[in-house]
Amino acid sequence: MKAEARPKIIGARVQRVEDPRLLAGRGAFIDDLNLPGTLHVAFCRSDHAHARIVDIESAEASRMPGVAAVITAVDIADKMQPIRATSRMADYYATELPVLARDKVRYVGEAVVAVVASSRYLAEDAVEQIAITYEPLGDAIDPVAAAKPGSPLLHEEAGSNVIVTRTFARGDVDAVMASAAVRVGDTFRMHRKTPTAMENRGYLAEYDQGRRALTLHSTTQVPGIVRDALVEMLDLPGNRLRVVAPDVGGGFGGKAALYPEEILVCIIARQLGRPVKWLSDRLEDLMSTNQAFDEIVEAELACDDEGRILGLRAEVIGDVGAYSVYPWTAAIEPVQVVSFLPGPYRVPSYRGRVRAIVTSKTPTGAYRGVGRPISTFVMERLIDMAAARLSLDPLQMRRRNMVRSEEFPYKSASGIVWDRAGFMECLDGVATAADYQSLRQQQAQARAAGRWVGIGLASYAELTGLGSRIAVAPGMPVNTGTESASLRIDSTGAVTASFGIASHGQGLETTLAQVIAEELGVRVEDVEVIHGDSAAVAHGTGTFASRSTVLAGGAAIMSARAVREKVLEAASHLLEVDVGDMDAADGRIFVKGTDRALTFRELARAVYSEMGRLPREVREGIELEATRMYDPYFGTSTPASHLAMVEIDPETYRVTVTRYVVAEDCGRVINPLIADGQVQGGVAQGIGAALMEEVVHDDGGQILTASLMDYVVPTAAEIPAMEIIHMETELPDNIGGFRGMGEGGTIGAPAAVANAIADALAPLGIMINELPATPERLFRLIEAMNTEQPE
Amino acid sequence: MKPPAFEYLAATSLEQAVAALADDEAKVLAGGQSLVPMLNFRLLAPSILVDITRIPGLDFVEGDGDGGLRIGALTRHYTLETSALVQTDFPVLSAAMNHVAHLAIRNRGTIGGSLCHGDPAAELPGLALLLNAQLKTTQRTIAATDFFASALSTILAEDEILTEITLPALPPRTGWGFEEFARRSGDFALAAVGATVSLSGEEVSEARIVVIGAHDTPLRLSAAEALLTSRSGIAAAAKAAQDQVSPSDDLHGSADYRRHLVGVLTRRALTAAWQRAEGSAP
Amino acid sequence: MIRVTVNGVTSEHEVEARLLLADFLRHSLGLTGTHVGCEQGVCGACTVLLNGDSVRACLCFAVQADGGEIETVESLGTVDDLHPLQKAFQEHHALQCGFCTPGMLMTGIDLLRKYPLATDAEIREGLSGNLCRCTGYEHLVQAIRSAVEARNES
Structure with missing residues (x-):
């Protein structure tokens, strides 16, 4: 086989290696x-x-x-x-x-x-x-009340129920606000969610x-x-x-x-x-697994009369529940709300202040998107509100303010540095894929026929694959900025790759095997990926924060390259040709342009078992294994734009999502099947967050949503088909060119759906500032409007 | 979420089952689709479960030769959903069965079990009321209108077992409508309305409206029915329905919203029923 | 004492009356492919076939299955020889963590036997008794649709 003909494994729609055991009921879950x-x-x-x-x-x-x-x-x-x-x-x-x-x-x-x-x-x-x-x-249920002096203290030694206070600021936002041509603002509320993995x-x-x-x-x-x-x-x-x-x-x-x-x-x-x-049984899960997304955000956006953003300010209250979870702390979510609030936009002046309040509720922690579903919901609503005030199309408003490709690296108003990524490409991509202008025409026709149809856009960027320079949670003492891969070809020629990550649905056994197979020159099915075991590598943390493909993928490339060098060196002795004249693919090492080749098994046998085939000085130091640690340092920027189209029943107020399009930039796609699945799953959770999911406590702190009948997650019938486009912008400073992408769907969807609902209801003058937008909430908004403006 | 301990009897005759129910703490087990979750939550602690599903002769759907139906209490929801007799003679019942939970529940849950559980948000109790069902038990025959006492409660005695449901034939030129609103596919209704409209010439000979999920039992809305003397009466009937119900607040919807839904769903159900009665809709 | 035929094998067992069918299959018989996600009858992960019909194994006591025939996910295909529906799931990437998968498969088998599934809306409605938190359902719908096409051709 010639070098040019090497199969491209990265980028292929490879069927997952974990599937047969899971499909045949032969997985090994904890209760198995x-x-x-x-x-x-x-x-x-x-x-x-x-x-x-x-x-x-x-x-x-x-x-x-x-x-x-x-x-x-x-x-x-x-x-x-x-x-x-x-x-x-x-x-x-x-x-x-x-x-x-x-x-x-x-x-x-x-x-x-x-x-x-x-x-x-x-x-x-x-x-x-x-x-x-x-x-x-005494109760400390409502976070606003619990923050007030004199309310019962959950942790007396803290002296207050306010356990985190933090401010991000750039420029004199108050002065900018005072003189701006346009100001829009509101108090936004996202109600508490629980992750609800199907396995407790x-x-x-x-x-x-x-x-x-x-x-x-x-x-x-x-x-x-x-x-x-x-x-x-x-x-x-x-x-x-x-x-x-x-x-x-x-x-x-x-x-x-x-x-x-x-x-x-x-x-x-x-x-x-x-x-x-x-x-855990499900009752316990709904009461004791860390919850999330419980914030009140009072926010205001200022623009000039052409829609250019001038300033943004926000006061955030995070209801963090009873305890600070390990290792992330109770700050992880509310602080992310203010650090990500400016979004992918140029925001010249900013002040975001956050207070995290302990309440007598289940502790909050990490849940898909962490803070950014809320920050994106708020910012994207503000953008649409400003656009409406200026009679600008929401797409135009975004184009006018989004960080442009020549501006990277761009330091955001909160201090986040956005690396080169397809911000504008995603926005244009989603508009093109959805045929935005024709959707607007469809909407106009539907409106003329008395139907309530709306279109919502949402754009965001997230930091993924965080390296050692940036902590996942502010000030945390645990290093999650590196990940190791330990790659070994044993004496039978079998390839085992061990990682500190812990795949639990992401398909990393397949994607990491794809990376190694391509780099090492073996087949995907030849690579056994070990993960989820603290004994597998010296240091590892796990799988969270959209990091595993970036960090473990990077470490996989480094270790595979190191082993490949040893493989080729050993083979060059065995085949008596220069390393440069050889290549490896499909589990064989071969002399380019010839049919002279060795299998990995033959090579391993020669290295480990067949004494005398390699000189001693070569044998020592050519053990076919390598461990490498990868640190992406800053991490990667992952942008996306979502478009949702909804139709609301004008009598029952049921919201149906009729169209959903995502354009996202996760860099080089390893496996399109898996990348699509990650986005689809994330969007479904985001639609759940937007329309139905809500942990409800009564005034005494009793949890009312203690069954899956009452904590309402979406079924297949409530989730639309989705169209997904991957932009694959290059990422020169990152070894694999991969950006993290596991959480993004959940970040964009609540905002896109909220904007679509608001757009559908715009003729009635109704604003959406609270999620989930249940039929009950829409009913109350519409009733209030009818009461205010009797016919 | 493991059920508490109990004794179990797989009864093979109604007599044996009735005798076992003499124990105050005994409970009848049929399909178990409502009972078992309550046991898993340990909301109940019966001394003995009397499984009646092995009693022969209680699983049937038969025509009475006169356009009516006799349905055995152990008939599964899925059987009812797909029964050709039901589809022909009581299409409203087939349509309502589509809204009952999901296939795995409909495969297992029995008609008698759903009626005796008496969930005010469940479809079957409402349909029994709408279709003037007669409920035959080991002791007597009870009209559906008398059967439901309050939420999750019927007038059945502790040792009384429902055995058969009879549905009298609907008048000729009867159209039907069934409209339900639930948060998700298969969830219990926030509100649902079933309606039939029977025409005689240009006149309404009979109209029936039943609302589900908006009261502590399914509710027949006679005041609204009385307003339906012509097609133009639909709006007034819907308004009357809305005014007549007094739902309660819960997690998924306020009383006001449910009342609003009852008005909307009544209008839609009556409109569909009218069209079908006229023959202008299938 | 109950006598059950599970995946074609008949055996007798002494069981406590309150033992849930799901626990019986998993712990008494070691058939851990059937998963338990809620014990509230909502999530569908424990769906098995009882006398040919899909049922929630968390809403059924083992004693109720006495004399019955049960099919679990283990009855479909093996790791080396997957059932066509399992293959469709793999081809369409209709599973991620795999926890809901056995219930989805057993529901899919029953749906394919009983309903035309002529539209995606009907497939979605049919799957709506089984919760999946990973896939967003789109690939599941595609997998079932391909199985419907295969069924309709044969």
């Missing part, structure tokens, strides 16, 4: 692992939002059939070091992260007592026998008493982070504490933090010397 003698945990969780624990009566539970232990905070206090999500950020209070509530509870659903029994059925029977006496301590969280710990070694099987996105934290908490060295993520049924950020339950199963397994499993 059955170890003999496993004990099962069920929790007695708080039914109070904020209360002192006066008494726990658990004697009856201890006597129930099958019960091995009943455990409270007191029982574990001396078996672990406590943990807090610290940060170098000023004006931040790091709350504790209790494993079981001690002294008081701070949200409904917080674990107070653990029952350990021979089955989950029996454990739940025993939980019913536990009686906890509480003394209510689950943890299984086994303690090897002989080796004094602990293995935690965890539905985690971040096995490396969990391992490193548990090493500190449990005082075990890293070589005797292993965290393994088996097949994981979706995460979306909800499985990207250290959880109390996973600490607890480790403690119990070590104490009892038996495997201990806790599997």
